[in-house]
Amino acid sequence: MDAESMEKLRAIAERSRRMVFFGGAGVSTESGIPDFRSQDGLYKQKYKYPPEQILSHTFFVRHTDEFFEFYRDKMLYPEAKPNAAHRKLAEWENEGKLFAVVTQNIDGLHQKAGSKNVLELHGSVWRNHCTECGKFYGLEEILRGKGVPRCTCGGVVKPDVVLYEEPLDGGVLEASVNAIRRADTLIIGGTSLNVYPAAGLIDYFGGENIVVINKGAPMRGMDGVLFIDGKIGEVLGAL
Ligand code: NAD
Numbered sequence: 001m002d003a004e005s006m007e008k009l010r011a012i013a014e015r016s017r018r019m020v021f022f023g024g025a026g027v028s029t030e031s032g033i034p035d036f037r038s039q040d041g042l043y044k045q046k047y048k049y050p051p052e053q054i055l056s057h058t059f060f061v062r063h064t065d066e067f068f069e070f071y072r073d074k075m076l077y078p079e080a081k082p083n084a085a086h087r088k089l090a091e092w093e094n095e096g097k098l099f100a101v102v103t104q105n106i107d108g109l110h111q112k113a114g115s116k117n118v119l120e121l122h123g124s125v126w127r128n129h130c131t132e133c134g135k136f137y138g139l140e141e142i143l144r145g146k147g148v149p150r151c152t153c154g155g156v157v158k159p160d161v162v163l164y165e166e167p168l169d170g171g172v173l174e175a176s177v178n179a180i181r182r183a184d185t186l187i188i189g190g191t192s193l194n195v196y197p198a199a200g201l202i203d204y205f206g207g208e209n210i211v212v213i214n215k216g217a218p219m220r221g222m223d224g225v226l227f228i229d230g231k232i233g234e235v236l237g238a239l
Helices: 005-013 057-062 066-073 083-095 109-113 139-144 169-183 198-204 230-239
Strands: 019-023 098-103 118-122 122-130 158-160 185-189 209-214 226-229
Touching: 005 209, 005 226, 019 083, 019 169, 057 066, 083 098, 083 109, 083 230, 098 169, 118 169, 122 139, 139 158, 169 198, 209 230
Parallel strands: 019 098, 019 185, 098 118, 185 209, 209 226
Antiparallel strands: 122 158
16 A cells, blocks of 8 residues: 555545445455455365355255355354454444445454444345244354254254355345445445456446555456555555
8 A cells, every 4th residue: 555545545535425335355354254265265275165166055955064064164253353444434434424334244343343334235144044934043053053053943044144146135235226326435345346246236336436445456447446455454444
């Protein structure tokens, strides 16, 4: 992160009144949660199946045991704490400068940092439901047991996480589009912009400034953006 870009970011944040943040797994790497596509991300680790396959609806239905083995081992970080990026976004919301965090993350760290209007495009590991009777379960029940988590009715308890092949929640999608449409500044961070339809949402932005804060350029090129190549916790924490 160079001083000139940081100054530009500071000025944008200062004059913005309706910021929206759109983020992904890179926002939580500084909290100790690996992303998917970095060098030490999940995709570079060796499994019997690629993570995309394990985290698919078909795999969940056909190999429920193996799904939960991977899920408990690699997707759950109940002790993780928000980092400076989560905290800055919560602070901006509190000051009335930012009105929504649209996230692809499922870790709940924005809420832990104090953000209120968090639109979780891919759900959350903190919510789980029985696939038979719909009974709600917290994360503790998933962590406590071994094997496939079962409801008192005998049904399989499934995390409220959007798996590959599953549709996004219509209400969350609509709220995210509306938030991005209304924003004067869109800050995009910690995302490869590789997962659709989530990554397509940024096209609804019609405001003044787009800022991208990412380690390395994301998959999609964008004209006229302020791109800051760096760790998002360090960048936002330095403001
Ligand atoms: P991704 O793994 O595809 O991309 C992460 C991006 O963030 C990469 O470009 C990487 O270079 C960048 N990055 C890593 N650390 C960074 C940092 N400290 N500061 C700035 N940039 C950083 O992640 P994605 O785009 O979110 O898409 C993958 C899917 O992974 C999402 O759908 C998400 O649901 C899921 N996921 C979520 C979590 C989580 O909840 N924390 C963790 C892993 C994967």
